[in-house]
Amino acid sequence: MFLMLTEKQIRVLRFFRDYRQAHGISPTLEEAAEALGCSKITIFEHVKNLEEKGAVRRDPMKARSVAILYDPDSESHEPPDMIPELPIAGTIAAGRPIEAVEHIERVPLTDLVPTGDDFYVLRVSGKSMIEDHIDDGDFVVIKRQSTARNGEVVVAIVDDEEATLKRYYLENGRVRLQPANSSLEPTFPDRIEIRGVLKGVIRQFR
């Protein structure tokens, strides 16, 4: 792993590592502050940033609890590679899935998000699909195709005008485009051109 740490962050990290090496326990923030010539608040912030970057782990409100997860001077500095994978750690809501570190499966990202030449991504604006839990700002992964099955969510050009994301139904020889928002009415377009169907949703936080 290669972490983008700043000069100062590396120095703080080194100090915590070395102190831990020498004393078997983390230094206090004040000790670190004195050694590095700044205030403990500053150290606190460095440590917080280091934690956010995944270089250390702490127990909040616990003294001397900084654990080093990343050695800034270790060799394996080569930026990693190829198809990114994510460990899939189980199911959440009951049980303690994260404990079971044993059989963590690593799934390539491409198994979670469909990719390929006939896929593309659109950013959603508006809340017309909100009841299908597709929110303003989400990214939708679309498979390029010109037909759809009933009930699928499609990207369609309606009446040569507008591109929209709606549920598609073919009923009694006419097409109904159904938004997933009870304040919006379905439309029954004369001319409709399907550009693709929804295969995935991606949302980012923060």
Place this chain on the structure above:
Amino acid sequence: MFLMLTEKQIRVLRFFRDYRQAHGISPTLEEAAEALGCSKITIFEHVKNLEEKGAVRRDPMKARSVAILYDPDSESHEPPDMIPELPIAGTIAAGRPIEAVEHIERVPLTDLVPTGDDFYVLRVSGKSMIEDHIDDGDFVVIKRQSTARNGEVVVAIVDDEEATLKRYYLENGRVRLQPANSSLEPTFPDRIEIRGVLKGVIRQFR
């Protein structure tokens, strides 16, 4: 892959590569400017062009964040972009975004879904976060960390028992875990251990 770079661009690229090799971190634009005998604005533009050509990658507005993707002096150019990419075709709901095939941006999948050693994925079971549009069966991308800011969605072990996904609030010295489902009540756990915070959601269709 073979990139058409200009003489100057190659020199800039070499400098960034060598400095990174030597210092483990990117130089600042000013350092590069001095070394190459021109102003930092000039360097900035070179780097921008290098980024457009795919030779480097940056975090905008972040110091010393130039990562080299392409070595001008290495022979066998295995395209380092085994990173799957998706074309991002614009915004949907109005206009005709898909027509504008001109400036389709290709974004690496890793820009849409955060990845790295400190990320993992959980499958959501249940509807307790449904009003945040996280549905049963969705995958959530979690960043491993033991603290959270107010309002963030966290994975937490509550009272040494249960792992849940909830919104986190620290109020008056106690923690409130707020489900996003009006039929569920918030909980005020005595002991809580944060395992990570929500950074992304992925949903698959079909």
Place this chain on the structure above:
DNA sequence: TGAAGATTCGGGTTGTGTTCGGTAGAACGG
């Protein structure tokens, strides 16, 4: 309960990246 230590609040300063609005020369086609 008191002391040690961690954390928050609400500021401040500095280092870098970025934008704005230009100049100059080289290459090219009409």
Place this chain on the structure above:
DNA sequence: CCGTTCTACCGAACACAACCCGAATCTTCA
């Protein structure tokens, strides 16, 4: 020969991340 397009160049100002701190809480634990 002129206009256009390209690369390379720059100073000044701005924007924002990183870094910094004192004082006042808050938490833990002996």
